[in-house]
Amino acid sequence: MNIFDVVGPVMVGPSSSHTAGAVKIGYISRKLLGEQPVSARILLYGSFLTTGKGHGTRKALVAGLLGMQPDDARIPQALTLAEEQGMQIEFGEAQLKEAHPNTAQLFLQGQDGRSLEIIGQSLGGSRINIAEIDGIETNFSGDYPTLVVHNQDQPGHVAEVTSMLSHKGVNIAYMQLYRSSRGGEAVMVVECDQEIPKEGIDWLKKVEGVKKVTYLGHDMEAMDKGGTVR
Numbered sequence: 001m002n003i004f005d006v007v008g009p010v011m012v013g014p015s016s017s018h019t020a021g022a023v024k025i026g027y028i029s030r031k032l033l034g035e036q037p038v039s040a041r042i043l044l045y046g047s048f049l050t051t052g053k054g055h056g057t058r059k060a061l062v063a064g065l066l067g068m069q070p071d072d073a074r075i076p077q078a079l080t081l082a083e084e085q086g087m088q089i090e091f092g093e094a095q096l097k098e099a100h101p102n103t104a105q106l107f108l109q110g111q112d113g114r115s116l117e118i119i120g121q122s123l124g125g126s127r128i129n130i131a132e133i134d135g136i137e138t139n140f141s142g143d144y145p146t147l148v149v150h151n152q153d154q155p156g157h158v159a160e161v162t163s164m165l166s167h168k169g170v171n172i173a174y175m176q177l178y179r180s181s182r183g184g185e186a187v188m189v190v191e192c193d194q195e196i197p198k199e200g201i202d203w204l205k206k207v208e209g210v211k212k213v214t215y216l217g218h219d220m221e222a223m224d225k226g227g228t229v230r
Contacts, residue, residue: 019060021102021122022048023075026064028130028142029106029118031216037065037108038087043094046101048122058091061104070126100129133214136187137178142216144173144191149204150212153179153186160207161188168200185211 030036040062048057056076063078065087074081082089094105102122109115119132130140133148140146151157158177165172171193179186195217204213 019056019075020070020126021124021128022052022057022060022104023064023068023070023072024126024128024142025104025106025118025120025122025130026061027067027069028064028128028216029108029116029120030065030067032118032130032133032148032214033108033110033114033116035110035112035114036067036085036087038111039089039109040065040087041090041092041107043092043105043107045094045096045099045103045105048102048104049093057104061106062087062089065106065108100131103131133187134212136180136185138187138189139176140174140189140191144193145195145218146216147188147190147192147196147201148212148214148216149188149190149210150214151186151188151207152209152211153181153183154209157186157207157209158188161190161204164200164203165190165192165196168197170194170196170200 042058042061044052044057052058059075059078062082063072063075066078066081066085068075068078079089094103096103096105100121100123104120106118106120108118117134118130121129121131123129128141130138130142132138136150138148149157149161162172172190173193174191176189177186196215201213201215204210
């Protein structure tokens, strides 16, 4: 057992679920977009909706989108800071079925025209789950360097990804495979023990049948297909 499972995370705010977890959802969403959003439509579900305002959930989500961590003293001023930086924020109610009670659905638009839809869940103790990206099930925590590959469901793509990681000396910690239908759109979520070199990501972007590559690194911003490392 980790000591943080006992004493809880270092954070600003009254609740690890509604505040610290919400900051992490916003922060990971920003990294997956690859840049700070210029606009964010944030829909809340369950207790995030009913009690989140008093617990600072709205401010926490926006703080994460601004690049803050759960222990940042500026979290209470996040909405004001977002307005000062020209970020347009809209809040509403998420129309989801049987979702986790602490769920946020984010529709993000970046300054370079990138867009991203995220469903994030706060599981308690500042632990989170990214349940969906752009309408496709994913389920990962953001605690590992994570590669998300959208591709056509056809033979060979899994082998290409795993071969690239092996060639770069990157070990796979967890791997999940999803598809919308046979021959339709498929998604690989690969959580790794090491960072994936930029040249490996760039190579994947050019593989035939790969539609989108998103990388959540711990020492670099996310990259999507056609994007750059910041």
